[in-house]
Amino acid sequence: MLKVPQYVDKITPYVPGKPIEELERELGISGSVKLASNENPLGPSPLAIDEIAKHTGTLHRYPDGGAYALRSALAKVHGVDIEEVIVGQGSNELIDIAIRAFQTPGDETIMGSPSFVVYYISSAKSGGLPVQVPLTKDYRLDLKGMADKITSKTKIICIANPNNPTGTIVTKDELGQFFAGLPDNILVIMDEAYYEYAADSASYPDSMDYFRDGKDILILRTFSKAYGLAGLRIGYGIANKTITGAMNKIREPFNTSTLAQMAAIAALKDVQHVRRAVEINARGMAWLHKELKALGIDFVPSHTNFIYMDLKKNAMEIYNRLLKLGMIIRPMGLADTTTIRVTIGLPPENEEFIRTLKEVL
Missing domain, CATH: 3.40.640.10 (Type I PLP-dependent aspartate aminotransferase-like (Major domain))
Structure with missing residues (x-):
């Protein structure tokens, strides 16, 4: 039998954010929101x-x-x-x-x-x-x-x-x-x-x-x-x-x-398009910071288009419950981790994340 080199066998494959199409096909739902892969919600120029x-x-x-x-x-x-x-x-x-x-x-x-x-x-x-x-x-x-x-x-x-x-x-x-x-x-x-x-x-x-x-x-x-x-x-x-x-x-x-x-x-x-994307992101970041503080959730101030936060609860359980509500985020680390990463979306997407997060918490 072919033997896999040990240094390859030990690697844990990269797992991308769950695609919207896959989630909706599995659960028979529509209108899902993906805030898992740090994509620009404004789209391309x-x-x-x-x-x-x-x-x-x-x-x-x-x-x-x-x-x-x-x-x-x-x-x-x-x-x-x-x-x-x-x-x-x-x-x-x-x-x-x-x-x-x-x-x-x-x-x-x-x-x-x-x-x-x-x-x-x-x-x-x-x-x-x-x-x-x-x-x-x-x-x-x-x-x-x-x-x-x-x-x-x-x-x-x-x-x-x-x-x-x-x-x-x-x-x-x-x-x-x-x-x-x-x-x-x-x-x-x-x-x-x-x-x-x-x-x-x-x-x-x-x-x-x-x-x-x-x-x-x-x-x-x-x-x-x-x-x-x-x-x-x-x-x-x-x-x-x-x-x-x-x-x-x-x-x-x-x-x-x-x-x-x-x-x-x-x-x-299209310099203006990038500038607009950055501005929308900054406003979304500020709004989410305010909402997370109100919920008492610890988060790391970010220079990107995502927020790293600690829910103090099993992140995989929260992730799976959010999936059932059509919200895709990113749990971080091992099965017992309490941290997640969430992309900044457009205002309705950010609002939906906070709403569903409140529900599962």
Whole structure:
């Protein structure tokens, strides 16, 4: 019988948020609300939708395997060389490519815990040694603790800023101190999937400063969140040519579709749409904070489009009861956890979440 490698056998697969269609099919209900996957409830820019329609007649052709037009647009926006830009199926794929490119079996990849689970999976599945560092008491990445874990085997450090699932950030000063003491030959993956929601914070660092200083940094951003293109799976990275060159050597050909590339180019142009999405999110966040305080529920102040909260009750039980009422949220951690993560929706969706939460509590 075929034997699965031990390092693969130990991996717990990534479990995505439950699709609305699946829930409604199972329970025979309609009108469900999904606040589980940190999607933009406003949807994509009308410019992106129009661009998709323009290119449906070319679907019998392979996409541009190098995504030249999209990379050119991104290079112009960020003031970098086109060879310093790489695109992928969301930032997820680029995390995986980077870890496979620079981590060999037995090497260590350092990450926070809890943080984005893909770091652990990508490191473990290639025979690496994921090193998880607990968050601080205020649910933020412990950069000092992560630096203390560096050994001769350390090849990669993953920093989610803002962090998923807690929504917290590391500050300019903290990141500066971290890089000042960082040894050479370690790749820092700055995962900024929620960048647009955090960028206006006075204490949020500009990771491009470290790129310009020549650090071995891979900055990752995505069109899945604030740009509302999650269903097209498109994200990008910025790094020096040594890093992008190595990643391109193992990147799958045609890894992003024509429609995804064209929609992303159009979405980049619609600055007003992204600004509106961020503003709607901020208002929804403030309203939910007020309601959660009234219910006496502990939550972590967030720089993203989701809230991490502690119900002080079995989260899986609450999750399953909410499902029966057509409300999809995200329980966090193991079966006995008490924490959940809830995406900020449009006002009626936020109101429905509070109503159903009150009912099950």
